[in-house]
Amino acid sequence: AQSVTQPDIHITVSEGASLELRCNYSYGATPYLFWYVQSPGQGLQLLLKYFSGDTLVQGIKGFEAEFKRSQSSFNLRKPSVHWSDAAEYFCAVAGANNLFFGTGTRLTVIP
Amino acid sequence: EAQVTQNPRYLITVTGKKLTVTCSQNMNHEYMSWYRQDPGLGLRQIYYSMNVEVTDKGDVPEGYKVSRKEKRNFPLILESPSPNQTSLYFCASSSDRLPTYEQYFGPGTRLTVT
Numbered sequence: 692a693q694s695v696t697q698p699d700i701h702i703t704v705s706e707g708a709s710l711e712l713r714c715n716y717s718y719g720a721t722p723y724l725f726w727y728v729q730s731p732g733q734g735l736q737l738l739l740k741y742f743s744g745d746t747l748v749q750g751i752k753g754f755e756a757e758f759k760r761s762q763s764s765f766n767l768r769k770p771s772v773h774w775s776d777a778a779e780y781f782c783a784v785a786g787a788n789n790l791f792f793g794t795g796t797r798l799t800v801i802p
Numbered sequence: 803e804a805q806v807t808q809n810p811r812y813l814i815t816v817t818g819k820k821l822t823v824t825c826s827q828n829m830n831h832e833y834m835s836w837y838r839q840d841p842g843l844g845l846r847q848i849y850y851s852m853n854v855e856v857t858d859k860g861d862v863p864e865g866y867k868v869s870r871k872e873k874r875n876f877p878l879i880l881e882s883p884s885p886n887q888t889s890l891y892f893c894a895s896s897s898d899r900l901p902t903y904e905q906y907f908g909p910g911t912r913l914t915v916t
Contacts, residue, residue: 700842727907733909734908734909735845737904781844781845788850789835789860790845792837793844794844795844
């Protein structure tokens with residue numbers, strides 16, 4: 692069965708610092724992987740997705756993620772965080788009929 | 803503008819009073835889905851629909867109903883709401899029959915059942 696684990700519930704970083712949010716998945720076949728961001732009071736917005744090919748995926752807002760099959764991971768990174776990046780981030784893997792979401796990581800950005 | 807809309811955005815109701823949350827998309831998507839979001843649990847799928855008149859249960863369907871009479875609309879019905887259905891609800895749609903491609907999410911409906 693598919694599942695997604697986001698081990699960090701809450702992360703705090705300083706503005707301008709680098710960021711890495713962890714995501715581990717469980718899936719039998721080649722996974723379709725996603726990162727979504729949820730700003731306060733908003734719906735979910737797709738940051739990036741991985742289907743196949745290049746394992747380093749570029750997304751919107753300066754985010755990127757790297758698919759590592761050997762580690763069953765799909766970590767999200769950003770080299771320099773902006774205050775507007777404060778939000779909740781969800782990793783997801785596509786199943787046959789739905790998306791399986793992780794429990795989310797809340798990002799706090801301090802000046 | 804391509805979007806998924808939900809109404810109402812906020813709703814406070816009492817136990818047992820039937821309610822409907824509407825969802826509409828203007829992208830001609832075949833696939834639509836409802837999720838609920840609870841702290842520490844992420845998003846869990848309630849029901850989904852692959853096309854008009856085709857609906858199926860997700861992971862947490864108990865206490866909910868849906869219908870898909872038109873392609874653009876996918877209402878969520880709570881026949882007899884209970885406090886454990888207090889949650890944040892999201893509707894989503896996708897251009898593919900399967901949710902393997904990008905899903906577009908509505909803004910959410912925060913429901914409180916007292």
